[in-house]
Amino acid sequence: xxxxxxxTHHVKTRAWIVYLAVLGGAAAAYVFVHAIRVGPLFNAVGLxxxxxxxxxxxxxxxxxxxxxxxxxxxxxxxVGGDVITYNYQRxxxxxxxxxxxxxxxxxxxxxxxxxxxxxxxxxxSPGRDGASLIDSLIVAVGAGALxxxxxIAPYVHxxxxxxxxxxxxxxxxxxxxxxxxxxxxxxxxxxxxxAAFYLMLSSIAVLFVTDTIYGWILLHGTYDNSTGVLxxxxxxxxILWGAAALHPSMAAIDEPSTITELTIxxxxxxxxxRYGLSIEASAI
Numbered sequence: 001x002x003x004x005x006x007x008t009h010h011v012k013t014r015a016w017i018v019y020l021a022v023l024g025g026a027a028a029a030y031v032f033v034h035a036i037r038v039g040p041l042f043n044a045v046g047l048x049x050x051x052x053x054x055x056x057x058x059x060x061x062x063x064x065x066x067x068x069x070x071x072x073x074x075x076x077x078x079v080g081g082d083v084i085t086y087n088y089q090r091x092x093x094x095x096x097x098x099x100x101x102x103x104x105x106x107x108x109x110x111x112x113x114x115x116x117x118x119x120x121x122x123x124x125s126p127g128r129d130g131a132s133l134i135d136s137l138i139v140a141v142g143a144g145a146l147x148x149x150x151x152i153a154p155y156v157h158x159x160x161x162x163x164x165x166x167x168x169x170x171x172x173x174x175x176x177x178x179x180x181x182x183x184x185x186x187x188x189x190x191x192x193x194x195a196a197f198y199l200m201l202s203s204i205a206v207l208f209v210t211d212t213i214y215g216w217i218l219l220h221g222t223y224d225n226s227t228g229v230l231x232x233x234x235x236x237x238x239i240l241w242g243a244a245a246l247h248p249s250m251a252a253i254d255e256p257s258t259i260t261e262l263t264i265x266x267x268x269x270x271x272x273x274r275y276g277l278s279i280e281a282s283a284i
Contacts, residue, residue: 012059016246020239023048027235031228039086042231046079049238056245064254067119068245074112075238081105082234099168107168110175113204117182123254124191135188140181147177151215173215180208190257194249203240206233 023045030041050072057068084102089095096102151173155166183204210233217223223230244250 013248015055015059016243016248019048019052019246020243023235023239023242027232027239030235031232037228039083039090042086042235043079043083045235046075046082046238049242050075050079052242053245056242056247056250059246060248060251062251062254064119064123067116067123067254068250070112070116070119071241074109074116075241077105077112078109078238081109099164103168107171107175110179114179114182117179117186120254121182121186121189124186124257125189126256133185136181136185139184139188140177143180144177147173147212151212151219154219172211176208176211179204183208192252192255192257194247194252196244196247196250197253199240199244199247200253203237203244206240207237210234210237 026041027045030037030045053068053072053075057065062068081102081104084091084100084105085096088100088102152170155161155169158166158169161169183201187201210230213233214223214230
């Protein structure tokens with residue numbers, strides 16, 4: 001009678017490893033084995049992420065399921081953009097225009113991802129956490145300045161682009177920056193940091209770096225997708241988030257932090273100091 005329960009526990013704890021191995025192998029095959037570098041394979045890798053998220057929510061129910069569902073919707077929209085972009089010639093009989101339906105789907109991804117992460121932050125830090133907010137704003141301002149100089153300003157001053165092309169071109173680095181800023185807020189805030197937490201942050205970091213490189217390449221020429229190098233980055237974005245959802249620790253990501261913000265002489269204290277003061281107070 002106890003064997004089925006043991007098997008179920010084994011599946012729950014090992015599913016993320018199997019997922020990483022299988023999907024990682026598929027992504028590597030797509031990039032390095034030219035004979036199978038086809039759109040449907042890459043689309044299958046992408047589609048695995050929202051499926052893994054839904055399965056993870058069922059296996060390891062988190063406090064705030066809505067946050068993960070929003071991320072799953074965002075991932076699905078990303079896959080939709082991939083399907084249109086990688087199969088545009090097959091669907092419509094012509095080269096992919098710019099902007100296209102795929103661009104609309106890609107840009108629709110970010111509001112769902114950002115909303116999902118914000119819900120997690122709200123659950124992790126139910127009270128005020130001004131210190132973390134200030135820290136994340138400092139990082140965001142620095143990243144925003146670099147993004148403006150190297151990725152956004154060139155499009156603003158490009159007179160060869162139509163209004164639609166300019167808006168879409170500006171939309172990508174802007175949305176990436178917003179997602180990055182929210183991820184930094186999650187990273188520096190209070191709360192538990194289990195393995196699933198780092199897998200999720202790694203997914204966002206990979207997306208930000210890959211998109212930044214892609215944007216830089218487009219500004220200085222044309223991206224040759226025959227190499228599949230950047231596709232590996234986008235595939236890792238899918239796979240790492242799917243693995244995060246399947247990891248047994250995913251339910252701990254949105255657990256409320258027990259650390260509350262204290263202010264001493266008008267200055268903000270570090271998380272370690274806040275934690276130490278709470279321990280001392282409880283001891284007294």
